[in-house]
Amino acid sequence: MESESVLPCPLFEGSEKRLAAEFSFGAASRVEGLRALRRGQIDALLHQAACCIVSCRSNEEFDAYVLSESSLFVYPDRLVLKTCGTTALLAAVPMLLDLAASLDMRPSNFKYSRASFLFPEKQPDPYLSFEHEVAFLEAHLGHLGGGGNAYVLGDALHGLRWHVYVASDCGWPAAARRDSSADHSIEVCMTDLCPVKAAQFFRGDTFVSARRTTANTGIADLLPAADIDEYVFEPCGYSMNGLQGDAFSTIHVTPEAICSYASVELTGCAQEDVAAFVAKVRCSSCASCVKLFHYSACSAPFCNL
Numbered sequence: 001m002e003s004e005s006v007l008p009c010p011l012f013e014g015s016e017k018r019l020a021a022e023f024s025f026g027a028a029s030r031v032e033g034l035r036a037l038r039r040g041q042i043d044a045l046l047h048q049a050a051c052c053i054v055s056c057r058s059n060e061e062f063d064a065y066v067l068s069e070s071s072l073f074v075y076p077d078r079l080v081l082k083t084c085g086t087t088a089l090l091a092a093v094p095m096l097l098d099l100a101a102s103l104d105m106r107p108s109n110f111k112y113s114r115a116s117f118l119f120p121e122k123q124p125d126p127y128l129s130f131e132h133e134v135a136f137l138e139a140h141l142g143h144l145g146g147g148g149n150a151y152v153l154g155d156a157l158h159g160l161r162w163h164v165y166v167a168s169d170c171g172w173p174a175a176a177r178r179d180s181s182a183d184h185s186i187e188v189c190m191t192d193l194c195p196v197k198a199a200q201f202f203r204g205d206t207f208v209s210a211r212r213t214t215a216n217t218g219i220a221d222l223l224p225a226a227d228i229d230e231y232v233f234e235p236c237g238y239s240m241n242g243l244q245g246d247a248f249s250t251i252h253v254t255p256e257a258i259c260s261y262a263s264v265e266l267t268g269c270a271q272e273d274v275a276a277f278v279a280k281v282r283c284s285s286c287a288s289c290v291k292l293f294h295y296s297a298c299s300a301p302f303c304n305l
């Protein structure tokens with residue numbers, strides 16, 4: 001009999017695809033906007049992307065869904081969908097536009113972004129090539145403004161690169177138009193997680209509950225004011241959404257040693273709080289490799305930490 005250690009481990013692509021879509025209201029739109037979508041419509045949308053809802057939580061400002069592969073956030077005027085694995089996030093775009101049109105809502109700002117994949121060869125088309133992804137997006141969103149723009153950020157020789165496509169009919173993303181100093185968003189991507197820390201995200205003998213995992217791993221301390229909806233997968237894997245006013249946070253962990261990955265996203269952050277938050281994330285994760293994507297109304301710097 002083969003020992004467990006030589007059994008092949010399935011690879012899981014933790015690195016997420018992310019879509020942030022904003023819509024303008026028409027004369028016939030309801031005040032709830034996108035939040036008027038029925039659960040069946042959201043399920044159908046996620047089916048297009050090849051994922052499903054495992055948990056949901058709402059507050060006055062938005063609905064947050066933990067998915068089989070990452071998260072969905074629905075506000076009246078915007079939606080953020082993050083999916084990982086070999087999901088087909090872009091396949092949901094046509095249905096999203098149709099659903100919004102049924103609410104008399106028109107797309108005003110779209111941003112698609114993703115880091116480099118850990119296992120790019122495992123991805124289905126169009127994710128095999130950023131050019132293919134951009135061609136798909138242009139076919140559906142290229143009519144916005146003067147057409148979309150695509151960027152690849154980061155060092156071409158070393159490590160992770162950030163792929164970003166934006167299409168907008170009003171010049172700037174909404175964060176630039178909102179009158180708030182808490183308009184910074186950060187995404188931290190980590191690979192090569194510390195094995196001891198990663199072991200906390202397995203449903204082993206010591207597993208008690210997802211809530212206990214959130215507390216024991218220090219995630220609750222990272223986001224003390226957030227209402228946290230968490231889920232621990234079988235046999236391993238962790239996802240959470242945090243709700244705090246109109247800001248969301250979301251953390252996902254793939255703890256398998258062969259493909260370990262974790263992401264932490266925080267929105268609605270003030271500039272002066274960014275560095276301290278990232279330092280806390282680094283300290284609690286002990287990952288060997290940490291990349292930060294930080295964007296705000298006036299800048300989108302990318303750096304290695």
Ligand SMILES: C[S@@+](CC[C@H](N)C(=O)[O-])C[C@H]1O[C@@H](n2cnc3c(N)ncnc32)[C@H](O)[C@@H]1O
Binds near residue numbers: 015068233236239263
């Ligand atoms: C929690 S999800 C989140 C991935 C995320 N994007 C990240 O940052 O790592 C992936 C983890 O859950 C595990 N998992 C268990 N069951 C799963 C399922 N049905 N769908 C997706 N992932 C599952 C995967 O093996 C992996 O460890």
